[in-house]
Amino acid sequence: MTIVIELPATLRPYASGESRVALDGEDSFGGALDALVTRHPRLRKRLLTSSGAIYDFVGVFVNDRRLDRDDMPDRALSDGDVVSFVPAMAGG
């Protein structure tokens, strides 16, 4: 199975410019997240606190629906699922 992680433009510089990262064989959100930051280590500091939790300012969506923090990292993923990260911005 393959899932896709979508990165907004603000995070792409930390992932070698990639906007979509395809991951094979990951069937949980936690596993996919580990695989993502292993492939792109500089994303770790942008997404995860020192304890390894997703920052509160980063919204996580699976197939465009928000993933509750209580459901991380065990949330199961299915083939073709798209995980999106949307960090808060404050510019006006």
Add this chain to the structure above:
Amino acid sequence: MDGSAPPTMPELTQDETRRYGRQLVLSQIGPDGQRRLKGARVLVVGSGGLGSPVLLYLAAAGIGHLGIVDFDIVDMSNLHRQVLFTDADVDRSKTESAAERLRAQNPHLSFAVHEARIDADNAAGLVSGHDVVVDGTDNFAARYVINDACVRAGVPNVSASILRFEAQVSVFDPARGGPCYRCVFPAPPPAGLAPSCAEAGVVGVLPGIAGTLQANEVIKLVCGIGTPLAGRLLTFDALDARFRTFEVARDRGCVACGDAADPARPLGLNPEAAPATCHAAAIPEMTVEALSRSLAEGTAPLLVDVRGEAERGIAAIPGCTAMPLDTIEIAADALPTGRTILCICHKGGRSITAARTLRELGFDDVASLAGGVDAWAARIDPSVARY
């Protein structure tokens, strides 16, 4: 607002009927909708990039009363996106300049100017008495303060934010079932993880796109038409010309709007995640003399020339890696970690920006060459051209 109980619906004058004719013929708006717009009181916080189009379009649409909150003065660097203002407004109060422009645009409206920085002490008073609030501010502290005041007053918050080529827009309206800003983003980012537009840049048309979307949501809310952008977070990527819509729901455990939220409790910001001030530690600078010595001693840092090809062709310090500033975020992958990186440009300005970008990318040991190639030519190697 749900459109069923507008605060007032004043009659339209003949002049107003002529002015708003193209809107009046829309069945979804019509005379009743236009009267609702005339009776509406909307508070716009921030009259900058987002506030400019919001105010211009809401004034043009006939929102009867507009409150404008800003503490800033107009700077020349605002003009590429803050289309309310002209060169003549530079160094003038934004609120006064905005009100003057808007009065000229539509004399049928009333305006209240609040020359203040919104904060936890004044937010409730500013929000009070308004039907809709528009958040066009440029910092997280203000966004949480506006959210909390709107939640407690039961007023919809039409929110947008922008950075570089990306925008986010939503309507936070928990009084009618949707989430609030804290439901979606419970805490602001730690310092340094969220650069401001001043640091990261913003393309000028982006607040125009996001701000007009905000104005559209205000009109929908006031008139009670369409489907508000509540419960949805709209994102726009200007480079890909791509809109996305993400579903967001109210968090029943939210400290602001959740089931156990205490209206009397000050909320503030999560102390573990201080608001991003975007004033990161200063970038160290190296003099050209120190660079010359380190080159002679074989201890020089990695030299990265952040100018474009044309400038490098005019004058350069030998041994530099070329990495133009506009591509450095991507190209930085090729840089080694564990070695000091010295950014070099013409006169030492862009190199500080480049060094700051590299630091954001996780390169901790970065510096900038003070005075750049020009200082090198003037003080170290006269054979290098000055331009």
